[in-house]
Amino acid sequence: RRSREALKAYGYYEPTIDVSLKTGDDAQAVERAVVTIDPGPRVMIETLDIQLTGDASDDRYFLDAIDAMPLEEGEPLLHAPYEDLRSQLSTLAAERGYFDAAFPRHRIEVRPWQQSARIYLTLDSGERYRFGRVSYSGSQIDVAKLRNMLPFDAGDPYLAGQLAEYNQRLGQTGWFRGISVRPRIESGASLAQAQLNWWQAVDRRPLDAAPAGPSGQAQPVLLSASALDATRNVATPGPPRVPVDVSLIPADRHQFEVGIGYATDVGPRTQFSWDQPWLNADGDSLYHELYL
Numbered sequence: 228r229r230s231r232e233a234l235k236a237y238g239y240y241e242p243t244i245d246v247s248l249k250t251g252d253d254a255q256a257v258e259r260a261v262v263t264i265d266p267g268p269r270v271m272i273e274t275l276d277i278q279l280t281g282d283a284s285d286d287r288y289f290l291d292a293i294d295a296m297p298l299e300e301g302e303p304l305l306h307a308p309y310e311d312l313r314s315q316l317s318t319l320a321a322e323r324g325y326f327d328a329a330f331p332r333h334r335i336e337v338r339p340w341q342q343s344a345r346i347y348l349t350l351d352s353g354e355r356y357r358f359g360r361v362s363y364s365g366s367q368i369d370v371a372k373l374r375n376m377l378p379f380d381a382g383d384p385y386l387a388g389q390l391a392e393y394n395q396r397l398g399q400t401g402w403f404r405g406i407s408v409r410p411r412i413e414s415g416a417s418l419a420q421a422q423l424n425w426w427q428a429v430d431r432r433p434l435d436a437a438p439a440g441p442s443g444q445a446q447p448v449l450l451s452a453s454a455l456d457a458t459r460n461v462a463t464p465g466p467p468r469v470p471v472d473v474s475l476i477p478a479d480r481h482q483f484e485v486g487i488g489y490a491t492d493v494g495p496r497t498q499f500s501w502d503q504p505w506l507n508a509d510g511d512s513l514y515h516e517l518y519l
Contacts, residue, residue, distance in 0.1 A: 230264065238304035239266040240339035270304040270337055274345040277312075278332075281325070282466075283352030288319055304344045309335065316350050324385025324469070326412055327353030356385045359468030365475040368402050369508045373473070385410070385469055397475070401504040401512065405476030410469045478504050 234242050243265040249258050275298060283289045296312050298305060313333060320328035332349040358379050363370050376396045378389045387410075394408045486498040501515040 230262065234264075234266055236306045238270040238344075239268075240270055240337060241267040243267060268342045270339065270342050270344050272298060272300050272302055272304055272346060273343040274347075275300045276345075276347050278349040279352065280349065281328070281352035282355040283320070283323075283325055283328070283350065286319075286323065286352075286355075288323065289316065289350070289352075292316060292319065298346070304335075304337070304346075306335070309346060309348070313348060320350070320352060322387045324356040324387075325352040325354075326356055326469070329353075354466045357381075357466050357468045358383050358385055359470040361471045361473060363473045363475065365477070366403075366473075367477045367505065367508065368510045372508075372510055373397070381468070382465075390471065393473075397473075400510065402478055402510055403475045404478045405474075407472075407474040409472050409474075411472055412469060480505065 230244055231242060234240075245263040247261045247263070249261060250256060277293055277296070279289055279293070292312065292315050296308055298308050313330070317328070320326075329351055330349065331351050332347050334347050336345040336347075338344070358381055360381060361374065361377065363373060366373060376393065378392045378396070379386070390408050390410065394406055397403060397406050397408070480503060482502040482504065484498075484500045484502070486500075488496045488498070490496055497519040499517045499519070503513040503515075505512060
């Protein structure tokens with residue numbers, strides 16, 4: 228069975244497999260098994276129909292991935308390139324902001340009796356998301372200074388690589404010991420729908436489930452956080468946007484290091500360093516070093 232499944236991956240759907248057992252001199256113990264395989268006729272690709280719909284239809288990265296696919300009509304059927312292409316398109320969609328992407332059509336129709344196969348693959352990418360508002364929490368540094376380091380602006384097409392670049396830039400400052408730069412993808416997806424009817428994001432929790440006010444009585448919640456974000460996007464028509472959350476943990480304000488060594492020319496040596504990676508909200512730093 229495993230041999231048959233392995234052969235299908237290379238387009239052989241009607242193999243003839245013969246298994247014979249070879250015994251030793253005593254004609255009792257089986258020394259080895261001999262498998263003889265006649266793969267039979269190979270299935271050829273009759274139809275290769277790959278389509279892109281949505282904003283990705285003009286995205287050269289998707290087009291290049293499809294052009295690089297080694298399968299063509301009239302050639303032998305191979306399953307691996309088809310699966311690789313589907314995986315690659317899914318990865319590109321996540322990296323390049325097509326968060327509503329889906330495969331409405333994805334199948335391989337094999338007719339072994341005709342030695343033919345039909346491949347159908349359609350990616351509907353939907354709209355490409357843009358970067359939305361960048362929110363910060365936990366920073367001891369002025370937010371305006373952090374925003375100046377952003378490699379993108381609100382409204383730019385989403386690229387996961389730019390989030391990684393921003394994470395790296397923040398790490399190189401030495402101001403923080405913990406950095407998390409994350410897209411709020413689920414919220415972004417709800418915003419795309421909320422742009423049309425944001426009022427449906429009203430928090431409809433019953434009164435007894437609402438948070439209590441100063442007097443201890445439950446207070447009705449008029450709008451949920453997602454609704455408020457949605458109203459901001461209504462003022463910015465166009466493609467849906469993905470907010471970005473930046474969570475930061477300040478580095479220790481004072482960092483000390485002591486080193487002891489020995490050199491043949493000067494004898495014992497002691498090094499003392501005092502690093503202040505941030506002195507104020509502007510991110511100014513100071514480094515002291517003393518050798519004895």
